[in-house]
Amino acid sequence: MLTATEIYNDIVNVTTKVISAGISSGGEKMPSMKHEGNISEIGISGVKDIASALKNMPYEELHSVLETHKFFNFRLADGGLIQMIYLFKDDKIWKHKLGYFPSPTFEPYQNEAELYMEDCIYLEILDKRVLPVAIRFDYDCTDGVHSDLTHPKSHLTLGQYKNCRIPVCSPITPSLFIEFILRSFYNTALINFSETINFNFIRFDQNATQKEMDRIHIRIR
Template sequence: MLTAKKIYTQIERITTDIIRTGLCDDQNFPSIRKYSDEIEEVGVNTYDNNIFLKSIPYKDMYLELCTKRTFNIKMIDGALIQMQYRFRKNKIESHRLAFFPAPDLEIFQNEPDFYLEDEIYSDILDKRVVSVPLRFDFDDGKDSYGKKISRPIIHPVSHLTIGQYKNCRIPVSSALTPYQFLKFVIMNFYNTAYTSYSSHFAEYKDCFDTTLYLEEKEIVNVCTPVYKK
């Protein structure tokens, strides 16, 4: 069973692996907070979820995230990666796994020749690339009235939001582990680097249970890996 301690260990190891590849520019290592006998959170001490509630342009939100150091990993191109988990009685209750690309590539604009010589940056420097943030959110909790927050299709337990669209909640079959999330990000947005460094990353086979509602299986959804035990 995946516990807060195991998730903490995964994030710590994966952060170290990314640093070794040279893809990481800055980082905050994870911590575990215990709020009661029932609740534990894994994240970094700088998290401030109020940032996501503000109605501000993406560039301003990104700059605030950088200023407050609200990230686990800052990639070499400025993209921010966040991983936050909440467990209740050793069972996952929620997570926020986010990828926020830099609104511009100032770091490359200042020294373009240096980066153009290294093929691992080819995906990042492609002029056709459009910066689009994404989040994998999971919420299996209840509101103040004791009613489940999730609802079939309207608010899936696990879902993917693309581009900060308020009502974009693409159903995902389960919660994601840190390993699944980081592999998804690096494979899709840093593919050349992934091809070169995939062997540098520790592999984790543990995964969370499926949480899709029946109605969500009948529409387009994202299926997370299921490993044979």
């Protein structure tokens, strides 16, 4: 089972590599780690968790608040925000919130596509058929929260849909999360900078239920 220190170091590693590749746009923050009793929290340096204040907020406003309060680990060149927060209890994974919040609109890039064609970070969004979709991987093993299929301990939410909880076989580590986001939405940049963005993946143990594994789900080996 992975420890809080290992996850902290994984966030430092992926953040450093994203910066080195030049696909972030400044404002990067290294993770913070604080301990209170048997709880360890890996958060974002210098930023208070404001997640509870963001519920039922229009997406454009939500993205603006995240950016204004700098509630992100790093900002990608096209305005996408990456957020990674973990909680451990007795040095075992308890909760995590991993978010990718793309710019609310790609129109400024799509309307002047010729200006961005030479920069690989923008290539995937220049097609006018492309729409921004928020991505969240959440994990919570608190007693009473989990409900088979309805609320898996580890799940993927697309587009802020309240009841979109696609089962995931295990909690997600920072390196796997960032590689997934880059491969899915910044594929050209990932390929071009493959020598720099060469993550060493670490993995949590699987803990999805049999019923969740019998349905469409995300499995990581």
